[in-house]
Amino acid sequence: MKLNIKNTFITNLPADPIHENTRRQVEEACYSFVEPKQTQNPELLHVSKAMLENLGISEADADSDTFLNVFTGNDIYKNTQPYAMCYGGHQFGNWAGQLGDGRAINLFEVHHKRKQWTVQLKGAGETPYSRTADGLAVLRSSIREYLCSEAMYYLGVPTTRALSLALTGDLVLRDMLYDGNAAYEKGAIVTRVAPSFLRFGNYEIFAARQDIGNLRKLVDFTITQHFPQLGKPSKESYLNFFKEVTNRTLDMIIHWQRVGFVHGVMNTDNMSILGLTIDYGPYGWLEGFDYGWTPNTTDRQHKRYRYGNQPNIGLWNLFKLANALYPLIEEAEPLERILERYKVDFEMKSLAMMRSKLGLETKAVSDTALIQDLEDNLFLIEIDMTIFFRKLSSFKKDSDSKVDGIQLIEAAFYDLKALKQPVIDKWQDWFQRYADRLRQENISDERRKEKMNQVNPKYVLRNYMAQLAIDAANNGDYTLIDELFQLLKQPYGEQPENEKWFAKRPEWARHKVGCSMLSCSS
Structure with a gap:
């Protein structure tokens, strides 16, 4: 594995003169040199081929022990000095003082095809900025980060990227809900990649x-x-x-x-x-x-x-x-x-x-009211956002909007029994106005559907989907990680073979840990 290494950050900015990896206040420095923790039995679970190409790494290199050891922290790539950045921050509206890379270690910068990337391990051990934490990460949060960062890229959302997901072979103690019930979980490392990880x-x-x-x-x-x-x-x-x-x-x-x-x-x-x-x-x-x-x-x-x-x-x-x-x-x-x-x-x-999202190419004064009334309707009874907008693209401006509109979005309602007449009346009124507005557009229904489907995804990484992959991985089955990874590379495509993922959150996931709300625990 041969990388075109650059060291612009550590070459141009002041370093922490203390090289001991002890928790402390680091002043007059942008970063501290620190080496990743040695992992016991690292195992590569998944690699992003797109990011391999971005960094100039071949698929053959990705199968090597060198790749495994460098991107799980067991080896330091030649002529590089890993480091953790110093920064502060406002947390929940309050100044928190020094924070820093508490569980992230920057390995190096790679220059390839006129682009520069900073490569970073998340979960590779403590740094001077870890405060009372161990600097490690667990499998569940690592799966979520790995899948979501790549999914966001293919959605067209500006994002950091992910190169690889690996087990460390070590167990990590975590209190997932901060309720005093700590338990050991599988340790993992995500290799994150971005032009820079600089923060406010x-x-x-x-x-x-x-x-x-x-x-x-x-x-x-x-x-x-x-x-x-x-x-x-x-x-x-x-x-x-x-x-x-x-x-x-x-x-x-x-x-x-x-x-x-x-x-x-x-x-x-x-x-x-x-x-x-x-x-x-x-x-x-x-x-x-x-x-x-x-x-x-x-x-x-x-x-x-x-x-x-x-x-x-x-x-x-x-x-x-x-x-x-x-x-x-x-x-x-x-x-x-x-x-x-x-x-x-x-x-x-x-x-x-x-x-x-509504397929409107021209501007009309009435659009603000049309959008506001749509949002008001979306609050009337629980309706799935992703399914609603995706289904809406099939609406035909010359249809019987009072009937066809409701039928079109029926699959997006979580409880059809709650769809009482007052709610139906408001939706029918809105669809009538929407049809009238669409008739002002000089575009066919087919072309509008195509354009709407380019901004309204069919597949997103719903929490229950990630949790299914996590549950399977905790039992040693990592196949769902790849299935979701491949699915989310084409979020706007129809993918009829994957229709099972174009569905509302299952009722069992409504209040399940990891599917409804999550903690910051990693």
Whole structure:
């Protein structure tokens, strides 16, 4: 296995001078050198062929002991120095101080086909930033991260990627629900890949410590390496950098809303500076359409990170990033203008996204009311978001909308007995207005269906699907991991052979651990 290694991060940024792997406050440094923990009996469970190609690794190399040992932490690739990054963050709205890569270890950077990738192990052992944790990960959370990061890519959502999923052969003690019932679980490691794993918190920590010199070094490095189009570092490029991060963050969240994805833990240390979905912990997918739903048990009471609040939290987090960058700009007004623009752009982009989901290519003043009334109807009785929008693409504008519309979406209702006449009347009224609106479009039903099916997925990684793969894997059967991996590579395709996965959440999964709400436990 021959990789084109680059070391831009550790070459250009200050390192922690202490090399002991002890938990501590790390100051005036962007990272600490640390080696992964040796694993007892590593076993590769799955590899992404697409990511192999992106890194310039052959499938033959992926079958080698070298690949297995490097990507489970047992060997250090030649001429590389693994490291963990230092960052802080706001967690659930409160400043948490230093956080850092507590269970992630960056191996190296690979340059291939004019693209640069940072390769990172998640679950490879403690670092100076692990605080009271062991830095390890368990199989259930690793399966969820591995499958979801690749699934999001094929959905067209900006995301970090995953190269491989492996067992460590070690057992890891976890209290999954934080209820005092700790148990040993299979240990695992996911190899994560992204152009960079820099987060808002990397900049916040220096600003909080008033270490403006290193803040400037990190921002200059980020612009030079990841935003070269902005030109040389200057006050103007710092503002353009913040504007670019703001736009990317908003675009990412609009995609989340489009496909019904709920991150679950949008702390500032979990926000990518590149606008990538990062840190797949207690995430979830909307089953019934519900703006108030959060998959995170820790967030159950206040629901800060609920589906409908994700755009607002994105803005809140960007405000904290603006505060961190302020010492380099020393003017609040231009930063505030960018944040105000986020609000305007959200309304515009959200409306455009909903138009695309409804197959509307032109703009009409009535669209806002049509969309609002649709959302109101979706709240009337429990209805599956993914199935509803996918079925809607088959609606014909010249059909008997009062009858055909309800029949079309019938499979999306969780309880048909709850479909009483007042609810039916509201849906029939909406379908009549939708048919009238579609007749204003100069597009055939067939072409509209094709375009709607390009933005409304048929298959998403529902929590119960991931849990089935986890349950099987815990019993030594890893075949479902590959089945779901292949399914989710074509989320917009019909895949008639996989129709069983185009179905509502089974009733047994409604309150099952891992299927309804999850903790941050990994």
